[in-house]
Structures are given as structure tokens and as C-alpha cells.
Amino acid sequence: MSHHLRPTTAPRPDRTATLLAVLLSILAFVVGTPAHAADAPAHFEPKRLVFHPDTEQLEVEVVNDGPAPLRIDGFELTGPERHAFAVAEGGDATTVPPGGRHRIALRVERGAFEAIDEATGRRTGKFREGRARLRVKLREAAGAGSATDQAIGLPLRFEAPSWVSAYLVPAVVKVLVLVMLFVMPLASLLTWLERKQSAMMQDRVGPNMAGVTILGKRIRVWGLLHIAADGLKMLFKEDLVPARVHKALYNLAPFLAFVPALAVFAIVPFGDALCYGQLGEVLSQADVDQCAAGRGGTPLQVAQIDVGLLFYFAIASLASYGTTLAGWASYNKWAMLGGLRASAQMISYEVAIGLSIVGALLCYGTLEPHALVKAQSETYWGIVLQPLGFLLFFAAAMAETKRTPFDLPEGESEIVGYFLEYSGMRFGLFFLGEFVEIVFMSAMVATLFLGGWTLPLDMFGASGFTSPLWAQLFFAGAGALLVLVGVSALRASPHAEIVGIVLTLIGAIHLALSAWSIFTGWGTALPHGLVIVVGMVTWGVKVALLCWLQLLVRWTLPRFRYDQLMKLGWRGLLPLAIANVVLTAVAVYFLMPGKDFLP
Amino acid sequence: MTIGVKEVKLERTAADQIFLPAILEGLVTTARHFFRNTFGKGQPGIDTIRYGEPDVRTEDYYPDRYRGVHRLMYREDGTVRCVACMCCSTVCPAKCIYIEAEDRHDDEEKAPRLFVIDELKCVVCGLCVEACPCDAIRMDTKTHMTAVETREEAVLSKIDLLKRGAPSVAVQGGLGPDYRKLQPDRDPRFPGA
Ligand code: SF4
Ligand code: SF4
Numbered sequence: 001m002s003h004h005l006r007p008t009t010a011p012r013p014d015r016t017a018t019l020l021a022v023l024l025s026i027l028a029f030v031v032g033t034p035a036h037a038a039d040a041p042a043h044f045e046p047k048r049l050v051f052h053p054d055t056e057q058l059e060v061e062v063v064n065d066g067p068a069p070l071r072i073d074g075f076e077l078t079g080p081e082r083h084a085f086a087v088a089e090g091g092d093a094t095t096v097p098p099g100g101r102h103r104i105a106l107r108v109e110r111g112a113f114e115a116i117d118e119a120t121g122r123r124t125g126k127f128r129e130g131r132a133r134l135r136v137k138l139r140e141a142a143g144a145g146s147a148t149d150q151a152i153g154l155p156l157r158f159e160a161p162s163w164v165s166a167y168l169v170p171a172v173v174k175v176l177v178l179v180m181l182f183v184m185p186l187a188s189l190l191t192w193l194e195r196k197q198s199a200m201m202q203d204r205v206g207p208n209m210a211g212v213t214i215l216g217k218r219i220r221v222w223g224l225l226h227i228a229a230d231g232l233k234m235l236f237k238e239d240l241v242p243a244r245v246h247k248a249l250y251n252l253a254p255f256l257a258f259v260p261a262l263a264v265f266a267i268v269p270f271g272d273a274l275c276y277g278q279l280g281e282v283l284s285q286a287d288v289d290q291c292a293a294g295r296g297g298t299p300l301q302v303a304q305i306d307v308g309l310l311f312y313f314a315i316a317s318l319a320s321y322g323t324t325l326a327g328w329a330s331y332n333k334w335a336m337l338g339g340l341r342a343s344a345q346m347i348s349y350e351v352a353i354g355l356s357i358v359g360a361l362l363c364y365g366t367l368e369p370h371a372l373v374k375a376q377s378e379t380y381w382g383i384v385l386q387p388l389g390f391l392l393f394f395a396a397a398m399a400e401t402k403r404t405p406f407d408l409p410e411g412e413s414e415i416v417g418y419f420l421e422y423s424g425m426r427f428g429l430f431f432l433g434e435f436v437e438i439v440f441m442s443a444m445v446a447t448l449f450l451g452g453w454t455l456p457l458d459m460f461g462a463s464g465f466t467s468p469l470w471a472q473l474f475f476a477g478a479g480a481l482l483v484l485v486g487v488s489a490l491r492a493s494p495h496a497e498i499v500g501i502v503l504t505l506i507g508a509i510h511l512a513l514s515a516w517s518i519f520t521g522w523g524t525a526l527p528h529g530l531v532i533v534v535g536m537v538t539w540g541v542k543v544a545l546l547c548w549l550q551l552l553v554r555w556t557l558p559r560f561r562y563d564q565l566m567k568l569g570w571r572g573l574l575p576l577a578i579a580n581v582v583l584t585a586v587a588v589y590f591l592m593p594g595k596d597f598l599p
Numbered sequence: 600m601t602i603g604v605k606e607v608k609l610e611r612t613a614a615d616q617i618f619l620p621a622i623l624e625g626l627v628t629t630a631r632h633f634f635r636n637t638f639g640k641g642q643p644g645i646d647t648i649r650y651g652e653p654d655v656r657t658e659d660y661y662p663d664r665y666r667g668v669h670r671l672m673y674r675e676d677g678t679v680r681c682v683a684c685m686c687c688s689t690v691c692p693a694k695c696i697y698i699e700a701e702d703r704h705d706d707e708e709k710a711p712r713l714f715v716i717d718e719l720k721c722v723v724c725g726l727c728v729e730a731c732p733c734d735a736i737r738m739d740t741k742t743h744m745t746a747v748e749t750r751e752e753a754v755l756s757k758i759d760l761l762k763r764g765a766p767s768v769a770v771q772g773g774l775g776p777d778y779r780k781l782q783p784d785r786d787p788r789f790p791g792a
Contacts, residue, residue: 200636201629203645218653391619488638556629557622 040152041066042096042138046287047278048155050296051108053127057088059105060154061286062136064096071095071139072102077156079132084112085156087134106134108158127160157296170298175266178302182540183265187435188227190547194435196222197548198555221499231428239424242331249329254422254429257322260315261436267308268443269370271300271453271535272462279529285462288528292370300453300532301370309367312444313354316400319437320346323402323409326430327418338418341562342402342409348569349399349406355577356392359584360385360448373452381456382449388580390449392573397441398550399569401434405557408565442546443539450542453535460534464526471523475514482507658741666725667740669716669755670763679757680735680767683709687727687736695720696727714757718744734769736760 045061064070072094075087089105096102115126134154192207199206210229211220241250273292275283291297294304305311320343327339361367363385364375376382383390399406410417419430446452454460459470486503517523526534560568614620635642648660661667672680683700701712721744727736740763747753 197633201633203632203636203642205647205649209651485638552626552630552633553622556625 041068041140041150042070042136042152044152044154045101045284046290047281047283048157048287048296049106050290051110051156051158052295053110053160055108055295056110057105057107059103060134062096062102062104062152064098064100066140067098068140069095069097069100073137073139075104076135076137077132078135079156081112081130081158082132084109084130084158085132085134104136106156108156110158113158113160127158129160130158132156166294171302174298174300174302178265178268178270179262182270183262183436183439186439186544186547187432188231189224190435190438190551191230191431192224192226193548194551194554195226197551201552201555219498234425234428234431237424239426242421244331245421246329246331249325250421251426253322253326253329254426254433255322256325257319258429258433258436260318260322261433261440264312264315264440265443266302267305267312267369268440268447269299269301269304269373269452270443270539271532273297273299274532275528279532280527282463282525283528283531288462299370300536304368304370306368308369309357309361313350317350319433320350322430322433323418326422330418330421332421334416335418335420338409338411338416338420342418345399345402345406345408345565345569348566349396349573352569352573352577353393353396353400355574355581356389356396357448358577359389359580362581362584362588369447369452373447373454376451377454377458381451386449386580386584388576389584390445392577392580393448394445396569396573397445398553399565401437401441401550403434403438403550404554405559406565407559408562411559413559438547438550439543442543442550445546446539446542450546452542453539455538460531460538462531463524464531465523468517468521468523471517472514475510475517475523479507479510479512479514482510657743661741663739665741666723666728666738667742668718668744668763669721669727669736669738669760670740670765671714671757671760672735672737672764672767673761675766675768677766678703679710679714679761679764680733680769681711681714681731682733682735683711683714684732686730686732690726690730691721692724692726693720693722711757714760715754716760717754719750719753734767 042062042064045063049058049060051058062072074093075091077083077085077087086107086109087104088107090103094102110127111123113127113130115124115128116122117124134156135151136154138150138152140150196206198204206223207226208220208223210223210225211218212225213219241247273288275287275291275297278287278297288297292299303311323342323346324339327335327337327342330336360372360382363382364372364379366372366375379385402409408415410419419427422430455474457470459466459474465471465474482503484507486500486505486507489503490497490500513522632642649655650657650660674680681698682703683698685698685700688694688696688698695717697713697715697717698711699713700709703710723738725738728738744753
């Protein structure tokens with residue numbers, strides 16, 4: 001019996017050895033990266049200052065790393081453009097205790113870099129780049145006689161990047177990375193996972209046949225290649241347009257359903273910030289904040305707009321046009337009814353979804369997702385402060401994506417839905433758009449309530465783990481989990497040989513890192529590139545798990561009746577959302593530190 | 600007997616009203632199945648036969664009395680056993696067997712000149728097999744009718760049917776009502792009957 005559960009044959013050693021070698025070399029790179037250069041008695045935070053024409057004054061802190069108090073003797077500006085910079089505050093001689101910080105403000109005279117029109121003598125508004133260096137002279141104030149003079153330097157840079165290099169190019173790159181490497185792969189993966197996961201939940205086998213034959217060996221990783229097979233099928237299917245449809249709207253509807261679902265990803269932050277040219281260095285939060293402001297780096301978010309969440313509501317509402325128009329333009333009464341159900345449902349739940357996040361906005365005081373995540377990591381995650389808001393948002397989000405138990409617009413099991421008359425890739429767009437929406441809603445829940453790319457308990461900062469113990473715990477936990485999953489995947493399915501081996505090896509490397517950290521205290525000073533990767537992976541894992549949870553809900557609950565759906569929306573979620581807003585407002589009013597300024 | 604009214608009260612506790620406990624319970628159940636099937640040994644008592652896997656022979660799993668594609672059996676001398684008695688085509692509820700008889704030139708029996716089964720019309724009831732007095736038609740091939748591109752391909756001729764056939768050692772025409780006594784070891788199901 002159980003021939004399908006037969007354990008796989010042992011992996012061939014040559015392949016395993018190659019994989020091991022590759023992963024070990026990655027490990028060597030990660031571990032071997034030089035930590036903080038600790039020869040100087042103090043360092044600057046941030047490590048470099050980047051001025052833009054609109055930032056005239058910036059602050060930098062001198063941090064005393066040594067065991068003795070340091071005396072700051074004086075400042076000196078060097079470099080070709082030193083006359084354009086000046087120390088504005090904190091320029092007096094002072095003593096910094098061990099571990100203490102001294103704040104200095106620097107000014108730039110931007111007129112020095114502005115080009116002047118030869119003919120008219122007017123300012124042109126065009127700036128050139130300029131560089132200088134701030135030297136701070138330090139003296140150890142321990143013993144009067146043994147004092148040694150030392151100096152640390154801070155690079156200063158003035159730059160006026162054009163709109164293209166400051167926004168357009170990074171945005172295009174980020175769109176490509178986010179959409180091509182994360183959203184679309186995950187969404188197509190979900191089309192397969194939907195069927196596979198439901199099979200696993202219902203004791204079936206599920207899709208497992210698609211695969212490729214490489215060098216005579218059939219590789220079918222749990223039928224993962226059904227994604228490609230389905231995509232090809234969709235593309236080559238006959239695209240049938242019924243005779244009496246409204247041509248323009250019929251053609252427009254799939255795009256209205258698909259494009260907004262992708263466009264809203266613009267506001268989702270998938271990491272803190274990327275500092276150009278500093279990937280190998282250990283950075284502090286001040287460095288990363290400077291990059292997040294667009295100076296010398298770029299935030300890991302396609303569009304950092306202050307009204308981010310309003311943008312999301314505005315764009316996401318367009319998707320309901322897609323479904324309604326699809327139903328209306330099809331010239332089919334069943335599609336029409338489906339479209340009507342869709343519009344009624346989406347409008348009802350959009351009210352609840354909007355109100356359910358107001359509580360979170362009150363707590364964190366911002367509409368900008370990047371700042372929202374920052375605020376969560378500084379205080380508590382949204383799910384702690386807003387448990388009710390989280391539940392309401394999650395329920396309303398599932399209704400927005402039109403999935404069971406809210407799948408009345410489509411009703412794939414018996415009633416006929418709004419895209420009844422669509423075939424081929426037009427239908428494919430509706431289908432894929434639904435999965436992109438699932439990914440987006442998961443990303444939104446992760447951003448609003450689960451701390452985005454951050455790890456809980458303040459365990460991971462801009463320069464790595466906040467203490468070696470966290471590093472050990474994190475890597476030991478993650479490693480144990482990966483090894484467990486990898487080994488059980490190896491044992492459970494004969495098709496998961498490669499996946500199982502890779503997962504087990506990655507898990508083993510995590511465990512090795514944990515052990516390494518126990519002996520060396522490694523983990524508190526990680527290179528910037530690795531910190532970014534950890535953040536993005538954290539975010540990705542959160543989003544993937546939330547997608548999994550949505551699928552789990554979808555295959556667990558039966559569908560609501562139409563009146564139950566409306567009742568839940570208008571008489572369940574909406575009053576609760578309003579109550580949540582009122583309670584949060586009252587709580588915020590009484591607990592807010594600066595509440596006295598209110599009358 | 601008088602007709603009475605029976606009142607059924609639906610108990611709706613507060614826990615039912617807010618859905619969440621019941622939803623959580625359901626999620627735990629489905630998640631348990633998910634993890635057991637994905638990473639564990641699978642649900643006990645459920646053993647899926649993976650039809651279509653390259654190394655799985657469906658023949659190994661079909662029961663002996665499974666009704667597959669028809670075949671016609673031979674006599675020991677290699678000629679067809681069928682005597683064109685029309686029993687099968689008469690009993691066939693789908694009327695999908697077409698037989699034309701010819702002389703066998705042995706002064707005893709007829710033989711089918713044409714023996715055609717339209718497998719697309721066949722409802723796989725197996726009555727033809729039951730009706731046949733000669734053990735000539737059988738459905739014990741344990742193979743499905745394969746998918747075909749044209750309807751004609753699904754109409755099996757005598758040659759197609761004989762290709763799947765095998766010599767049958769049954770006595771032509773049967774042994775009569777006393778067959779168990781006459782040839783006790785012929786039927787293994789009734790040893791020494
Ligand atoms: S199985 Fe039934 S339907 Fe098919 S040929 Fe025999 S008698 Fe006719
Ligand atoms: S019942 Fe048997 S012998 Fe008679 S025609 Fe059919 S196959 Fe031939």
C-alpha cells in the first residue's frame with residue numbers, strides 16, 4: 001500500500017555536493033564580511049551627508065565608541081568646495097561621555113553650486129555637484145598627559161539629481177523588481193496553489209502532472225509547472241467575442257479589472273531603503289533614514305506619496321468598474337446579474353474597508369505606508385493596537401477580492417458570474433487579476449497590521465540584529481523550521497526531491513549561522529545589502545503566509561446567501577468599524593502624550 | 600391520529616452569532632488536513648490510486664469483474680468462437696452490436712462475417728457478455744476505451760476485437776445444465792462440484 005508515499009531514493013551525491021558548495025560560498029560571503037571598523041574612537045551617524053537644493057541644513061551625530069570620554073577640539077572643512085558648507089550648530093568644543101552622542105548641524109550655501117546665466121546674469125535653477133569633508137578633531141580626555149590627537153572625517157556631498165535619475169529610473173527598476181520578481185510569480189503560483197492546497201485540505205492529490213523532461217529525467221515538482229501550462233492554454237484558446245456585445249466596454253473591462261490591481265502596488269513598501277554604493281557597509285538607522293528621504297538612496301517603495309492609502313482607495317475602486325462593465329457589456333442577462341451583484345457587494349464592502357483602517361490611521365497618525373510601518377516598528381504592530389480593525393479589514397478584504405465566502409459575483413460552483421461571456425486571455429486577465437488582488441490584500445494587511453518588512457520585538461534594526469541573542473534565536477528558529485519542512489517534503493512526496501534538499505540545506509545553513517553567532521556574537525553588524533535582503537524576505541514571507549491563509553479560508557467556509565452578505569456588510573462590519581473608530585479616537589485622545597494641547 | 604405542531608428551536612448562542620469561534624474551528628480542521636497531507640504521511644485510511652502515473656498500471660487496481668473494452672475469443676484451432684447467434688446484439692440495450700452471419704462450412708455452426716461494436720454507443724452494461732452462450736465476447740480487458748479523434752475509430756471491427764482476444768478453453772456451446780458434473784475441474788470457483 002501507500003505506493004505514492006514511498007520514500008525517495010537517496011539524493012545523488014554529486015548534485016548535493018554542488019549545491020552544498022554554492023550555499024557554503026554564500027555563507028562564507030555573509031559571515032566573512034568585515035564588521036564595523038573599530039579603530040577610530042568615534043563614528044558619525046549617518047556615515048555621509050547628502051544635501052539637496054531643498055535641504056539646506058542637516059544634522060549629524062558623533063557617537064563615542066570608546067571606553068573613555070572624548071573631547072571634541074574643533075572642526076575643519078576640507079576639500080575643493082569647503083567654502084559652501086558651514087557648521088551651523090554644535091560647533092563649540094565639548095566632551096562626549098562614553099557611548100554618548102554629540103549633535104552637529106551643517107549648512108550648505110546652495111547658491112555656490114547654482115549656475116548663472118552668462119547673458120542675463122540670472123540664476124538658472126540648475127545645480128552642479130559638490131563635495132567636501134568635515135574633519136572633527138578628537139582627544140581622549142582620560143589622562144591629561146597621555147592625550148592623543150585623533151580625527152574622524154565625514155564626507156559631505158551636494159547634489160541636485162534630475163527628476164529622471166531621482167524618481168523615474170529607480171521607480172521603473174522597483175516596478176520591475178516588485179512586479180516581475182514578486183507579484184506576478186506569486187499570483188501565478190496562487191493559481192496553482194489554489195488547486196493544490198484545496199486538494200491537500202480535502203485529502204486529494206491535486207494537479208501533479210505537468211513537468212519537464214531534462215536529460216531524460218522527468219521533473220515534476222508537485223506539478224508546479226501547471227502554471228506555465230495554464231498560461232499557454234489561456235493564450236492559445238480561441239478568443240470568442242459574442243455578436244451583440246458593446247465592443248468598446250467589453251474589451252475595456254478585463255483591463256479595468258486587472259490594471260488597478262497592479263497599480264495599487266505602487267504604495268506598498270517592501271523594504272526600508274536602499275543606499276547607493278553602500279551595500280557592503282554596516283549602516284545605522286540615520287543612514288537609512290537619509291536614503292529613505294531620497295538623498296543618496298531610494299526608499300524601497302515605488303511611489304512614496306503622502307496620501308498613499310487614499311491613492312489605494314481611489315485606484316482600487318476602479319476595479320469594481322471592471323466587474324460591473326464586464327457584466328453589462330456582455331449582452332447576457334446572467335452576466336448582467338453577476339455584474340450587479342458584484343457592484344453591490346464591492347460598494348458595500350468598500351465602506352467597511354475604508355472605515356476599518358481609520359483606527360490604525362488614528363494610532364499612527366499617517367496615511368503614508370512607509371511611515372506607517374516605521375511607526376509600527378517604533379511602537380506596536382497594528383494587530384496589537386487594532387485587533388478589531390485587523391479582523392474587519394481582513395474580512396472586508398476577502399469580500400473585495402470576491403472570493404468564497406463572498407464569491408457571489410462569480411459563484412463558480414453554481415450561479416453564473418459576470419465574466420460568463422469571456423474566453424481566452426480576456427478571461428485570463430479576470431482570473432489573474434483576482435489573484436493579484438489577493439496578493440495585494442495580503443501585502444496591505446502585512447503593511448497595515450503586521451509591521452511590513454520589520455521583525456517583531458525590535459529585534460532587527462538598520463545595522464542587523466539588536467543583540468546576538470536575537471540573531472541566535474532567529475536563525476535557530478528559522479533553521480529548525482526550514483529543516484523540518486524540507487525533510488518532511490522529502491519524505492512525503494517523490495516529486496519534491498530538489499525542493500526538499502534545497503530547503504533542508506538552507507535550513508542547515510541557518511542553524512550553522514546560529515551556532516556561529518553563539519561562538520562569535522555575530523549578527524549585530526550586518527552589511528546593508530544583507531539587511532535589505534532580510535527585510536524583503538520578511539515582507540515576502542508575511543505576504544505569502546497571508547495568501548495561504550486567504551486560500552485556507554476560501555476552502556473552509558461555504559458561501560453566504562445574498563441577503564446574509566448584505567446584512568454582514570451593512571449591519572455587521574460597518575457598525576463595528578464605526579465603533580472601532582470611536583473607541584480608538586477616545587483612547588488615543590486620553591493616552592496621547594501631548595493631549596494637553598487640545599482644548 | 601391528530602396532526603400536531605412540532606416546534607424546533609434553533610439554538611443560536613452568542614458564539615454562533617459572531618461567527619468567529621466556528622470559523623476558527625473550521626480553519627483548524629482544514630489546516631490539520633492540509634499539514635497532514637502536505638508534510639505528513641497523509642490521512643489514514645485514504646490511499647489514492649494514481650491513475651495515469653507512468654509507473655502505475657491500472658490493470659493492477661481494477662477488480663476482476665471490471666467491464667473494459669470488448670474482445671472476441673478464439674477456439675483452440677484459432678477461429679473465432681462466436682457463432683453469430685445474435686444473442687448479444689439482441690440483448691444490447693444500446694443496440695450497438697452489428698453482426699452479419701456466414702457459413703462456417705463445418706455443417707454445424709455459423710460464424711460472423713461482420714462483427715462491429717460502436718464503443719461510443721455502448722453503455723458498458725455487460726449484458727452482451729452475460730448473453731453469450733459461447734464465451735465468445737468478453738469485457739475483461741481491464742482497459743478503458745481510449746480517446747479517439749474521429750467517431751469511426753471508436754467503431755471496433757471483428758479484427759480489432761480479435762486482436763485483444765485469447766484462446767478460450769470453454770466447451771463450444773457449453774456443456775449443458777450438467778456442466779459442473781461433467782467437467783468438475785473446469786471452473787476453479789466450484790472445485791469438485
Ligand atoms: S456492454 Fe451493454 S451496451 Fe455495450 S455492447 Fe454489451 S450489451 Fe451492448
Ligand atoms: S452472443 Fe456470443 S456467440 Fe452469439 S453473436 Fe454474440 S458474441 Fe457471437
